[in-house]
Amino acid sequence: MRTRQLIWAVVFASVIIPLGCFQRSNQISNQSQTVAVASQSPSPTPTPSPTKSVQAQQINKTWASRFSIRTVSINKNHEGSRGYEISVDCPLIIKARTRGTRRFNRWMLRKIRGYVAQFESLERAAEIHDKRKRLPKVGIDESLEIGYVVYYSDNRLISLRLTHTVMALGQMHPIDYYETINYDLKKGHDLRAATVFRRGYLKAFSSYARRELRNKYDLDDQWSSEMLERGTRPYRHNFKNWNIVPDGLLISFEDYQVGPHAFGQPEMIVPFQQLKRVIHSDSVCALFTREKSARN
Structure with a gap:
């Protein structure tokens, strides 16, 4: 489906x-998607960056x-x-x-x-x-x-x-x-997300992504700040693009989701240790977390 x-x-x-830029922006602000069920979930702290970039950065890495x-x-x-x-x-x-x-x-x-x-x-x-x-x-x-x-x-x-x-x-x-x-x-x-993550995973994604983006990028003007806030709310459509990789969850944001077109489409990796409480114990992600724990 x-x-x-x-x-x-x-x-x-x-x-x-x-499709125009205006429509794409409106699409992101659609409030009709299902909101994540409230639950206790971690609020990880992103790694600080000494300078803020004005251009989105992508994860140019494969494993x-x-x-x-x-x-x-x-x-x-x-x-x-x-x-x-x-x-x-x-x-x-x-x-x-x-x-x-x-x-x-x-x-x-x-x-x-x-x-x-x-x-x-x-x-x-x-x-x-x-x-x-x-x-x-x-x-x-x-x-x-x-x-x-x-x-x-x-x-x-x-x-x-x-x-x-x-x-x-x-x-x-x-x-x-x-x-x-x-x-x-x-x-x-x-x-599917439901088979990998527990309830509350959207809040964990949202908390990490919002702090990481604000910490890493210069998105302080009103329009960009509003786009970032809307694009990182704990809705499924905001966090539908995720990939499982050995280092964590690679999250990809779409054009106009968290900033204007000129800003680009940022990507980030949320480490598995920040998501332990919202990962199902029998999921593929859990295999990575157990392997990391065994090595440590």
């Missing part, structure tokens, strides 16, 4: 609904992985009243010899092909509409690009992030949308 909703949300937004990855690319170009380009990359495990790895490859390829099919379908519908209305050719080529980064993999887990880059009529610039995937190779599905 989550994947199907994300397919339609991204592709529908890229073709039917003109040692069990599997090697190959890329299957799909590239298409359509010329017409609704010209568009498609350029997507699909990550597949090389030498997928186990049931879990083969199942992951099929699941991943089906997902990427589904995004392409949905985009093309909606573009065709838009082109038919324009022809019936005798509308002039769109002045820009709309586009869908999908790239990926694999952060980590072992015999149980593969942690990666897809970046959907969309250019659509009405936008001033392309907009990136993240989709994080933590695929359980043994159970054969993408992990």
Whole structure:
């Protein structure tokens, strides 16, 4: 269900609904999402920074992985009243010899092909509409690009992030949308927050992220401060992009979520020790915390 909703949300937004900076900002301020259930959760203290940056910083790091990855690319170009380009990359495990790895490859390829099919379908519908209305050719080529980064993999887990880059009529610039995937190779599905974290995890995420961002970045003007406050409230949609990595939880913020477009899309790692109270004891995260405790 989550994947199907994300397919339609991204592709529908890229073709039917003109997106501008103002709309993206309004989307972030949507207050209708479910608020985290109040519970006792940790309030970790971020590491102080001597100077504050005005530009978002990303985690340019990957961890040692069990599997090697190959890329299957799909590239298409359509010329017409609704010209568009498609350029997507699909990550597949090389030498997928186990049931879990083969199942992951099929699941991943089906997902990427589904995004392409949905985009093309909606573009065709838009082109038919324009022809019936005798509308002039769109002045820009709309586009869908999908790239990926694999952060980590072992015999149980593969942690990666897809970046959907969309250019659509009405936008001033392309907009990136993240989709994080933590695929359980043994159970054969993408992990959900409810199976990894206990109640109160959103409050822990919110507390850490808000303090870390304020401590690290210069976001003191009124507009940026308000965006940061809204974008780090303990709502599921604010913290839907997380990846399990050996050092902790890598959280990715989307464009316009915690600052203006010029600021960028920050990332951070919340150490596992800061999340012990909100991690299920039988989750993949708990395996990392036990391994760290054993080494210490």
